[in-house]
Amino acid sequence: MGTWREWTEADAARWVAAPDGEDDKYRRGVLGVMTGSIEYPGAAVLGVEAAHRTGVGMVRYSGPRSVRSVVLARRPETVTMPGRVQAWLLGSGIDAGHRPFILSGDLQHALASGVPVVLDAGGLDLVGTHTAPTVITPHARELTGLLLSRDIECTLEEVEADPAAWAERAAAELQVAVLLKGAVTHVCDPDGARFTVTASTHWLASAGTGDVLGGILGALVATHHDRFEAEPWAITRLAATAAWVHSEAARIASEAWEGGPVLALDVADHVPVVIGRLLRG
Ligand SMILES: NC(=O)C1=CN([C@@H]2O[C@H](COP(=O)(O)OP(=O)(O)OC[C@H]3O[C@@H](n4cnc5c(N)ncnc54)[C@H](O)[C@@H]3O)[C@@H](O)[C@H]2O)[C@@H](O)CC1
Numbered sequence: 232m233g234t235w236r237e238w239t240e241a242d243a244a245r246w247v248a249a250p251d252g253e254d255d256k257y258r259r260g261v262l263g264v265m266t267g268s269i270e271y272p273g274a275a276v277l278g279v280e281a282a283h284r285t286g287v288g289m290v291r292y293s294g295p296r297s298v299r300s301v302v303l304a305r306r307p308e309t310v311t312m313p314g315r316v317q318a319w320l321l322g323s324g325i326d327a328g329h330r331p332f333i334l335s336g337d338l339q340h341a342l343a344s345g346v347p348v349v350l351d352a353g354g355l356d357l358v359g360t361h362t363a364p365t366v367i368t369p370h371a372r373e374l375t376g377l378l379l380s381r382d383i384e385c386t387l388e389e390v391e392a393d394p395a396a397w398a399e400r401a402a403a404e405l406q407v408a409v410l411l412k413g414a415v416t417h418v419c420d421p422d423g424a425r426f427t428v429t430a431s432t433h434w435l436a437s438a439g440t441g442d443v444l445g446g447i448l449g450a451l452v453a454t455h456h457d458r459f460e461a462e463p464w465a466i467t468r469l470a471a472t473a474a475w476v477h478s479e480a481a482r483i484a485s486e487a488w489e490g491g492p493v494l495a496l497d498v499a500d501h502v503p504v505v506i507g508r509l510l511r512g
């Protein structure tokens with residue numbers, strides 16, 4: 232097994248970017264988001280909110296009409312017209328077992344577009360159906376299910392007992408970057424990068440915080456789209472940075488409540504403070 236290194240604030244600071252005078256919304260990067268469903272509309276709201284808060288040129292959301300309405304009610308900045316994107320966030324709040332026919336087609340179309348992809352939750356099973364730079368963001372139960380579906384024998388207990396080894400195994404077998412969520416998040420890729428992010432607070436263990444992480448990561452990938460050609464390994468560093476920003480936002484949010492509980496939207500709300508501090512150095 233390789234050597235794992237804790238991702239630091241100084242590392243994260245190298246992977247956040249502010250716009251300059253040459254930028255416009257398209258040059259900064261457009262994130263396409265296909266998340267949420269009638270069953271889980273909240274996941275779409277959380278991911279879109281987090282992406283906006285991370286700082287991206289535009290978020291294009293695609294999903295069921297009723298979900299579009301709740302996304303727009305929270306964030307009218309979101310564009311729901313189809314168009315070009317520089318990165319995709321796919322799968323949060325989608326049930327892979329009950330994907331409508333049209334959604335399956337839209338997901339395949341997104342994957343075939345060739346831009347970097349963040350695959351979460353109900354999009355995880357699509358890994359390997361495309362060649363674009365990809366990071367998958369499972370928790371232990373999801374990783375177990377994914378590996379079993381590829382005929383790799385494992386149990387949830389085994390994955391939970393040794394997340395580092397199973398994250399490495401998944402990266403090697405699936406040939407993508409892996410961000411395995413938990414109290415310690417393991418981020419690795421088939422090229423040997425291995426980073427941990429130790430959560431600042433266990434209040435993060437609540438519904439929807441993973442959807443927020445997906446939004447942060449999607450936005451970071453979209454805003455660094457021009458780096459991928461020269462640095463194909465960028466997606467692994469961006470994933471570690473997203474986990475670090477997420478953890479730090481949760482810490483600041485909890486401190487604002489005297490160490491009290493943090494909800495997923497609180498995490499998203501505190502992302503700009505973290506990005507601002509990283510940029511200021
Ligand atoms: N507000 C929202 O819309 C949210 C949507 N979410 C979405 O919900 C979907 C399912 O995500 P999960 O992380 O829950 O998937 P899991 O694979 O963890 O769980 C799948 C199912 O297993 C059952 N289960 C597992 N452990 C259980 C336990 N200890 N007690 C009771 N039931 C248990 C639950 O019925 C659950 O629905 C994903 O698409 C995710 O993105 C979640 O992120 C939570 C928030």
Ligand SMILES: Nc1ncnc2c1ncn2[C@@H]1O[C@H](COP(=O)(O)OP(=O)(O)O)[C@@H](O)[C@H]1O
Pocket residue numbers: 370412413414415416430432433434435436437438439440441442443444477
């Ligand atoms: N015990 C814990 N302590 C700290 N952070 C945790 C703990 N358990 C999970 N997390 C973090 O909380 C988030 C949960 O994501 P996920 O499991 O996808 O939840 P959801 O599907 O409800 O959004 C991840 O970022 C994970 O790293």
